[in-house]
Amino acid sequence: MPESARALLGEVTTAFTAFTVSAPPVASVGDGPIRWPGYDVALERARARTGEDESVVCGVGKVGETEAVLIAFEFGFLGGSIGGGTGSRLRAAFERARELGVPVVSLIATGGSRMQEGMRALTQLQHIAGEMALTRAAGLAQVAVLCGPVTGGGWATLGAGADVTLALPGTQVGFAGSRVRPRGDDAAYTAEGQFAGGQVDQVVGEGELRGTLERWLRVLTTPAGAVPPPAALGAGKVPATGWAAVTAARARTRPRATSYVDHYFDWWQEVRGDRCGGVDRGVLCGFGLRDGAAAAFAAQCGTPTRPAGFRTAARLVRLADRLRVPVLTLIDTPGAANDGEAERAGAGPAIAELFSAVAAATVPMTSLVIGEGGSGGALAFAAPGRLWATPDSYFSVTSPEAAASILKRGDDEIAATADQLRLRPQDLVDLGIARGIVGPER
Incomplete structure (x- = not known):
């Protein structure tokens, strides 16, 4: 797993420009929408530790010759968890993709919904699913890269809901996180296990992510006209009986x-x-x-x-x-x-x-x-x-x-x-x- 969201963006893009989105005002007096004790302090620590002000970095960049909107999770920011501010940025990213008519690439590392925001965080998944549906209806491709760990709502929306899902080797992947799932079948919660079960299209080796993404975006965004049937590769004579x-x-x-x-x-x-x-x-x-x-x-x-x-x-x-x-x-x-x-x-x-x-x-x-x-x-x-x-x-x-x-x-x-x-x-x-x-x- 890369050290940071921006490091991963640097690995896969040749040009990237981030955009910021201000979170909507929340009616509360400190410590977030449900006044979770110490939440404000935790946010400040996360900002100081990562240099980011939320758990995602969003922007427009080029992967090879294909322009795309990119979403990268910063796992060091409260485990890459999805809160209200995260949801606002994700909605803005999908809106930008539809405005530009370009695909969306999500580089995901998240533990799921942010506990300190309670149901306000959980319902962000509905908003994310809605944006993904609008983007599908616009005929734009969505590619997810599971960078690890990817659990909870991040897996059940951006990850599993993408058109094509890639994963880095050894990534923890599953709806249930490591602290809440039953013991004894750890292989099922890995990129390789999800690949074996048909939930992941490709496990991408080290150093191959940029090239793999370039190829995927190219074949998803450069359609041909009607294709002719292939030539026969076998026998050239029709059978008598x-x-x-x-x-x-x-x-x-x-x-x-x-x-x-x-x-x-x-x-x-x-x-x-x-x-x-x-x-x-x-x-x-x-x-x-x-x-x-x-x-x-x-x-x-x-x-x-x-x-x-x-x-x-x-x-x-x-x-x-x-x-x-x-x-x-x-x-x-x-x-x-x-x-x-x-x-x-x-x-x-x-x-x-x-x-x-x-x-x-x-x-x-x-x-x-x-x-x-x-x-x-x-x-x-x-x-x-x-x-x-x-x-x-x-x-x-x-x-x-x-x-x-x-x-x-x-x-x-x-x-x-x-x-x-x-x-x-x-x-x-x-x-x-x-x-x-x-x-x-x-």
Whole structure:
């Protein structure tokens, strides 16, 4: 954790100009709104110790080439706690961001609401949430960096409520602070634990914060127009039969989503987790830069897609839509996970959430089937009317094996059933489901 808020600002910005905000008058006679004994003295000590007059420093600066409003917490000022003066500064910061039309970067180190101001401090969280909502509605990105510790309302508003949440290694993160939570599961209250649970997008190594922020702000603020489908990286010939299409799509040597993402983008940053405690490593989501402009992507990686994967993809689509960034989806799954754990985790509602996010999106979306297109679990990732297929792919109402089972056919009839399903890429074009079959890059 950096020594001070201004030291951290110096690490991540090339230019920064702070602005001050006077706190509104409070009707009390010394010691704050609830007349906490010794509060005035504690404030004076905090000011003398840190050189700051509140627990946050706010201003406008440049992170790389991107102008942003920055909020940095001074943990040495009463534990970076959020009081009335803090709330006033945060509201002013978000208002300035909307005036300038720039993103907000919050560098957070706070123990939460300031006890010495009682409910007056706690209700600042509602004001902060309101400002964040207005800023989201204005289509401006919000990035949080958890610098440590980050607990209480600071985590539950600025941290967890940001579009993208980064964290420094070893940072204490959790709604419950170290003095009030149960003992015995300390790993859950760390940046790494929150990353594992899908609440943090990236743990940023020492010395990498400025560069990481520069990349994130660039891909969140430089949207492209509609993006073309990627070129095929695998087989160049379409399959002769339905079963040949299934066999090609299931081949272990076929290129997977990561190869397509790496080939399509100059570089990319991952959006990780569904913000409900789940991570599906079979779904890769993020934002990438291609020819100087940004696009978002949600890609299936060839495994049965779990509820967390659908919810992460829905999170990605909604965020990209709000920021006016076009979306590319890559379809490759035998289908939605259908085990008991997936059902208990809400498979149906999660798939419905993604269908809804895609249907509501107003930005251009492009979809490419790069392998298996297994039923509704694959269709949820598909953009209506803007679907393409690679030669080594298929898309079907259900798998040939499942169709044969439903129709009470034997295993010897599976291949013929695949033909009857008309699942080949050329069949998808003939049926008007796909716009075309992409070829290899020339």
